[in-house]
Amino acid sequence: MSELASTADIGFLVAILISFMTGLALENVNKNFGSVVAVQNLNLHLPHGRFVCFLGPSGCGKTTVLRLIAGLEKPSRGRILLDASDITDQPAHQRNFGMVFQSLALFPHLSVGDNIAYSLRVRKVAKPVCRHRVDELLELVRLPGYAGRHISQLSGGQRQRVAIARALAIEPRLFLLDEPLSALDAKLREDMQLELRMLQQRLAITTVLVTHDQREAMTMSDLIVVMGTDNQVHQMGTPLEIYRNPADTFVADFIGTSNLLKGICSGRGQASVLGKTIRIASMPEGINPGSEITISVRPEDISVLPGAREGDNHLEGEVTFVRDVGSSVEIYLDCNGLQLISQSTPQGRPAVTQGDRATAVLPPSACVVLTS
Amino acid sequence: MIGEKPRGLGAHLPVFYPAVMLGVFFVIPFGIMVAISFFARQPGGFYTPAFVMANYRSLFTELFARVMVFSIYIAALCAVICVAVGFPFTYFITRMRRKAQVIWLVLLVSVLSLSAVIIGFAWSLMLSQTAGLSNLFVWLGLMEHPVSWSPGFWALLCGLCYVAFPYTVLVLYPPLSRLDPYLPEAALTLGASPLKTFFSVVVGSLRGPIVASLIMVFAFTLGTYLLPQILGRPQHWTLSVLITDEAIYHSNLPFSAAMAVFFMIVSLALVALTMMVGKGGTAGQR
Numbered sequence: 001m002s003e004l005a006s007t008a009d010i011g012f013l014v015a016i017l018i019s020f021m022t023g024l025a026l027e028n029v030n031k032n033f034g035s036v037v038a039v040q041n042l043n044l045h046l047p048h049g050r051f052v053c054f055l056g057p058s059g060c061g062k063t064t065v066l067r068l069i070a071g072l073e074k075p076s077r078g079r080i081l082l083d084a085s086d087i088t089d090q091p092a093h094q095r096n097f098g099m100v101f102q103s104l105a106l107f108p109h110l111s112v113g114d115n116i117a118y119s120l121r122v123r124k125v126a127k128p129v130c131r132h133r134v135d136e137l138l139e140l141v142r143l144p145g146y147a148g149r150h151i152s153q154l155s156g157g158q159r160q161r162v163a164i165a166r167a168l169a170i171e172p173r174l175f176l177l178d179e180p181l182s183a184l185d186a187k188l189r190e191d192m193q194l195e196l197r198m199l200q201q202r203l204a205i206t207t208v209l210v211t212h213d214q215r216e217a218m219t220m221s222d223l224i225v226v227m228g229t230d231n232q233v234h235q236m237g238t239p240l241e242i243y244r245n246p247a248d249t250f251v252a253d254f255i256g257t258s259n260l261l262k263g264i265c266s267g268r269g270q271a272s273v274l275g276k277t278i279r280i281a282s283m284p285e286g287i288n289p290g291s292e293i294t295i296s297v298r299p300e301d302i303s304v305l306p307g308a309r310e311g312d313n314h315l316e317g318e319v320t321f322v323r324d325v326g327s328s329v330e331i332y333l334d335c336n337g338l339q340l341i342s343q344s345t346p347q348g349r350p351a352v353t354q355g356d357r358a359t360a361v362l363p364p365s366a367c368v369v370l371t372s
Numbered sequence: 373m374i375g376e377k378p379r380g381l382g383a384h385l386p387v388f389y390p391a392v393m394l395g396v397f398f399v400i401p402f403g404i405m406v407a408i409s410f411f412a413r414q415p416g417g418f419y420t421p422a423f424v425m426a427n428y429r430s431l432f433t434e435l436f437a438r439v440m441v442f443s444i445y446i447a448a449l450c451a452v453i454c455v456a457v458g459f460p461f462t463y464f465i466t467r468m469r470r471k472a473q474v475i476w477l478v479l480l481v482s483v484l485s486l487s488a489v490i491i492g493f494a495w496s497l498m499l500s501q502t503a504g505l506s507n508l509f510v511w512l513g514l515m516e517h518p519v520s521w522s523p524g525f526w527a528l529l530c531g532l533c534y535v536a537f538p539y540t541v542l543v544l545y546p547p548l549s550r551l552d553p554y555l556p557e558a559a560l561t562l563g564a565s566p567l568k569t570f571f572s573v574v575v576g577s578l579r580g581p582i583v584a585s586l587i588m589v590f591a592f593t594l595g596t597y598l599l600p601q602i603l604g605r606p607q608h609w610t611l612s613v614l615i616t617d618e619a620i621y622h623s624n625l626p627f628s629a630a631m632a633v634f635f636m637i638v639s640l641a642l643v644a645l646t647m648m649v650g651k652g653g654t655a656g657q658r
């Protein structure tokens with residue numbers, strides 16, 4: 001019995017070891033452009049076969065991280081490892097990564113087929129094999145028979161697919177996407193997000209996407225790395241983890257809409273906001289009574305009741321605006337200077353109108369205490 | 373409104389000005405030259421209006437053929453050298469910071485302010501035996517004694533390339549500066565070496581501007597008149613020298629006009645051929 005247990009333990013340890021040895025690792029990576037810091041102390045491990053998304057506002061250094069991974073930039077300090085081998089000094093053309101650029105960067109002088117076959121021709125793959133692979137990839141991206149077309153004859157979405165097919169032609173070790181959907185219109189972008197995600201799942205290829213669109217990140221990723229304007233990683237986790245439990249005010253504010261309430265810890269599992277008691281289901285360790293805290297509550301967790309109501313987790317205020325967009329209703333409340341947003345379904349719409357007195361109810365389980 | 377054809381006289385007015393200028397300063401003088409090429413020469417005099425083919429028949433001489441071939445050869449060689457050197461040169465300029473780009477362009481444009489006479493004599497001096505570069509090479513121990521490289525074929529080629537080079541850069545600069553910087557990077561990520569990237573993507577996607585600059589330098593050098601006389605020997609004189617010689621020193625205007633017309637037709641045919649080759653090679657275009 002104990003022998004079996006030890007075998008299982010060893011198997012478990014090996015599995016953990018393999019998961020850490022495979023995939024992409026960035027160790028203390030820094031990148032400066034002159035005096036400008038683009039990336040600061042980046043330490044990440046991106047597991048094999050996952051879809052990882054770098055999400056952050058403009059100028060947070062997410063594209064620089066992708067370029068560092070691709071080998072188009074060299075880190076000022078730190079190491080990049082792929083499957084435990086150091087690739088920091090390996091030139092971009094020797095890395096065997098596929099990359100889709102924001103501008104797509106399709107070669108304008110080559111046909112669709114020649115664009116896709118470019119990486120194969122560079123590797124001196126025989127012409128019939130090239131042709132077969134091009135046809136295969138065009139099938140994969142749902143553009144069969146387009147090999148002879150010129151790039152200028154394609155629509156935005158079709159170009160997008162060609163860029164994806166071109167990057168996948170060599171069966172890359174890593175698939176890198178630099179905001180590839182940003183130029184597409186909203187409807188096409190949503191379709192492409194799903195397509196790209198399903199394609200990645202089918203090919204089980206480790207994929208890194210850079211985007212500033214949180215909806216895109218939530219739709220496509222297994223893991224999200226949130227970067228801030230301080231060029232540092234603020235949080236890494238699954239989309240839901242990040243949405244439900246943001247690590248700090250920046251993440252809470254950047255991912256979706258958040259109501260941020262400043263308050264003071266008034267005891268174990270409770271805080272005082274505008275003189276009202278707010279009970280909190282889970283209070284992080286190390287917060288002592290009297291310390292200032294920020295509570296994050298998602299709009300869909302706040303329910304609004306007509307009129308003034310008393311009680312814990314109840315904040316009374318005036319309805320300043322009602323936004324009904326058909327699929328959801330947003331109620332804007334002014335609670336003595338504190339602006340709150342509540343979101344509900346059209347069926348659960350509270351019976352309030354602009355100018356009414358109303359009470360926002362904050363469930364203790366939805367109150368997330370942010371430490372910074 | 374956009375895309376509609378202009379209607380009425382008023383809408384066509386802006387086209388009149390360039391059309392009149394082109395007619396007055398190009399079509400009419402060219403017409404006069406074509407007419408003169410068929411006129412009869414008066415020995416000891418000027419020419420009389422007529423329609424004779426004698427001037428064109430006189431073109432079929434060994435001297436004319438040799439000078440014509442040489443003129444085309446040196447113009448083509450100069451064009452190839454200028455573009456071969458100018459293309460990577462311009463590419464690296466466009467990759468510099470804006471301030472450095474401006475400095476390089478101003479330096480290049482300043483060359484255009486020099487007259488062909490100054491350029492010719494400067495090169496002649498630089499390649500001479502008494503004060504030329506060979507003295508520097510002797511001083512550096514690379515040569516035993518100074519030599520004269522001018523006049524000669526290579527001296528002429530240097531002079532022609534020096535004059536045409538700024539034009540080449542100026543023609544190549546706009547398309548190269550507009551080149552998507554991600555194209556070479558995309559090629560790198562696809563496994564192409566930096567050299568392969570340069571030739572397959574940068575050169576490949578700018579085939580049109582390359583052909584345009586080749587044609588421009590070729591046509592520009594074809595008409596050169598002064599430099600062959602300063603930097604070349606008589607066997608290096610181009611057709612322009614021969615045409616001027618016939619027109620001014622032998623007062624044979626009909627023959628020189630015939631030479632000029634024939635030369636122009638051959639040049640245009642070569643330009644058309646170059647354009648066809650440039651277009652035909654562009655993959656995927658329909």
